[in-house]
Amino acid sequence: MKVEIFDPAMCCSTGVCGPSVDPELTRVASAVYSLGKKGFDIKRYNLANEPDAFTNNSEITKILTEKGPDALPVVLVNNEMKKSGTYPTNKELSEWFGVKSEELQEKPKVRLSIDLKQM
Template structure:
């Protein structure tokens, strides 16, 4: 099974929806990573603000950052080799690398909400 690692720049969250403006590219990547995780793909994201040890421990990330600075982030590895520097992979690239259809990468997270009605009845509602 292939392994993907993404080293993100420092940010407050990986979804792109927590700042004053929404970054659609970060939202796409977060959704794609979620979909791949649901399929059992070995994919991990490391945020410089939250996971600095991952950056320190990876010699290749250190070298790229020393050569190019923080603008080199994000850095994406496929099976331990650098696949992309400075931009996130497209869904087409994820699809080709991991041999999944592009449609499978747009799965929306489903949230289970339990709703209790009068007389003790309970229903599960799924939302996206």
């Protein structure tokens, strides 16, 4: 099972980079992180940061040509479009990967490295 999510252009995938937090982006980021950590094949591509992922995928190129950027996000499951214009629900992701919905809510831990050497 391979799931690819093609995001519209945005500054980050978590939804915490702008003035207000988008809970839907936060939910999706947590689900993708949780599934990836379990070893599942799931990836997200951001149009602003990874345009090659869009242009190198014939299905995505076709969708964008026909419907334009409003079709994003687009979700491919095994290279076949499953959703367009909305993100997959946790229920859909749990069914596709055979896991419980509760397993999709792990939050990525951000580590900061601070060098406190004195001059």
